[in-house]
Amino acid sequence: MIVALxxxxxxxxxxxxxxxxxxxxxxxxxLSNNDGCVVARxxxxxxxxxxxxxxxxxxxxLVRKHDIQVFSSNYALYGDLSNRVMTTLExxxxxxxxxxxDEAFINxxxxxxxxxxxxxxxxxxxxxxxxxxxxxxxxxxxxxLAKVATExxxxxxxxxxHLESAEQADEILSKMPVRDIWGIGSxxxxxxxxxxxxxxxxxxxxxxxxxxxxxxxxxxxxxLELKGYSCLPIEVMPNPKQETCVSRSFAKPVTNLxxxxxxITLYLSRAAEKIRNQKQRANILIVFIRSSIYSEQPVSRSxxxxxxxxxxxxxxxxxxxxxxxxxxxxxNYQYKKAGVILSGLQPESIRxxxxxxxxxxxxxxxxxxxxxxxxxxxxxAETVTFGIVGKRQSWRMRAExxxxxxxxKWDELPLAKAGYWN
DNA sequence: TCTGGGGTCCTAGGACCC
DNA sequence: TCTGGGGTCCTAGGACCC
Numbered sequence: 001m002i003v004a005l006x007x008x009x010x011x012x013x014x015x016x017x018x019x020x021x022x023x024x025x026x027x028x029x030x031l032s033n034n035d036g037c038v039v040a041r042x043x044x045x046x047x048x049x050x051x052x053x054x055x056x057x058x059x060x061x062l063v064r065k066h067d068i069q070v071f072s073s074n075y076a077l078y079g080d081l082s083n084r085v086m087t088t089l090e091x092x093x094x095x096x097x098x099x100x101x102d103e104a105f106i107n108x109x110x111x112x113x114x115x116x117x118x119x120x121x122x123x124x125x126x127x128x129x130x131x132x133x134x135x136x137x138x139x140x141x142x143x144x145l146a147k148v149a150t151e152x153x154x155x156x157x158x159x160x161x162h163l164e165s166a167e168q169a170d171e172i173l174s175k176m177p178v179r180d181i182w183g184i185g186s187x188x189x190x191x192x193x194x195x196x197x198x199x200x201x202x203x204x205x206x207x208x209x210x211x212x213x214x215x216x217x218x219x220x221x222x223x224l225e226l227k228g229y230s231c232l233p234i235e236v237m238p239n240p241k242q243e244t245c246v247s248r249s250f251a252k253p254v255t256n257l258x259x260x261x262x263x264i265t266l267y268l269s270r271a272a273e274k275i276r277n278q279k280q281r282a283n284i285l286i287v288f289i290r291s292s293i294y295s296e297q298p299v300s301r302s303x304x305x306x307x308x309x310x311x312x313x314x315x316x317x318x319x320x321x322x323x324x325x326x327x328x329x330x331x332n333y334q335y336k337k338a339g340v341i342l343s344g345l346q347p348e349s350i351r352x353x354x355x356x357x358x359x360x361x362x363x364x365x366x367x368x369x370x371x372x373x374x375x376x377x378x379x380x381a382e383t384v385t386f387g388i389v390g391k392r393q394s395w396r397m398r399a400e401x402x403x404x405x406x407x408x409k410w411d412e413l414p415l416a417k418a419g420y421w422n
Numbered sequence: 423t424c425t426g427g428g429g430t431c432c433t434a435g436g437a438c439c440c
Numbered sequence: 441t442c443t444g445g446g447g448t449c450c451t452a453g454g455a456c457c458c
Contacts, residue, residue: 032426037425037426039426056424057423058424100457183456185456185457186456187454218432239430242430243428243429244428246428248427337426
């Protein structure tokens with residue numbers, strides 16, 4: 001197996017730069033939803049020592065001092081540019097696995113006779129030319145080693161690295177903290193350190209029984225992958241989702257049941273829309289509300305119910321969701337976040353009818369919801385909403401510094417006028 | 423004042439079945 | 441004296457990822 005990993009360089013920042021070239025060379029950050037944490041940093045910002053995930057308010061002085069350009073997350077833009085990158089990659093191999101919004105694995109096994117570094121370089125240049133997004137590419141005999149190679153690639157000027165031999169791998173792994181291996185998180189890192197395992201190479205050479213006992217088959221696979229045996233296949237067809245979650249933090253704490261109902265109504269509507277797009281129905285509905293984890297009076301309430309029959313029909317799901325909310329709601333607490341999870345998803349093609357419903361009832365439900373989806377697609381999300389959604393929503397998440405949705409909204413297209421581009 | 427959102431996989435243990 | 445064996449399904453919790 002020969003795997004390449006294509007990783008977009010500080011993707012969200014790069015997306016902002018594509019349509020605002022004046023941002024090149026300047027320090028730029030992109031914030032998480034609700035403008036809470038830093039989730040993407042330009043190299044200039046990394047050089048200032050800003051860590052991934054720090055709360056934005058903690059870097060406010062740095063922002064002023066270095067005139068860091070700040071943006072709220074603009075997922076309409078990032079999602080669209082991601083699609084363009086992935087489509088471009090499909091020119092280069094029939095087997096592309098879209099792993100996340102900014103990463104893809106490519107199977108290059110059939111290209112072994114070529115100079116793969118050169119091939120990767122041409123991939124990189126094409127993506128840059130066609131989409132404006134800079135990428136780094138690592139090549140190795142397994143997904144885990146391709147990840148390692150990508151880390152090396154990011155530090156080279158070329159932005160491409162081919163890990164070809166076990167000696168090369170060991171050389172790199174010996175200088176790599178074990179925490180940086182894909183699949184080793186903070187918990188396992190802590191435990192491994194107590195076992196005297198500090199580097200990736202030490203992990204690779206560790207006692208298999210010990211790793212297996214602690215980490216199960218996940219650990220075994222990881223060891224094999226590091227040794228160059230591919231265990232994790234490239235998955236070209238996305239697996240059907242098993243659950244779908246919509247949740248948001250509030251801009252300010254909410255205590256009132258009415259406002260929570262509004263929020264749950266919007267989240268549930270969005271979640272139902274998502275599973276309809278995936279052509280799925282849900283068997284299980286979970287509703288949760290919770291305070292900030294930093295709160296002095298913490299509260300976390302949730303309820304999972306199994307639906308009488310699988311559904312993706314918003315009004316029906318909504319009735320259950322609001323019922324659950326009333327059950328779990330406790331007055332006088334400061335809720336900071338709420339959400340719904342639709343789980344036990346199954347294909348729409350399987351249908352269990354309710355004893356008292358007729359084919360005609362179901363058909364008219366489907367027609368109604370199809371029209372709602374159409375209107376919201378055409379005129380924008382939440383043009384048509386269900387039930388008790390008001391317009392004055394003081395709890396709505398913040399997105400105060402969002403750039404234009406340059407590629408997906410007619411009235412936000414980039415302007416070709418003097419002064420815009422600089 | 424202010425700390426994201428959306429997922430996946432694996433395991434262990436209990437309930438229940440024949 | 442002596443009380444089986446082999447399963448499935450569900451849930452909760454732990455770990456990870458970007």
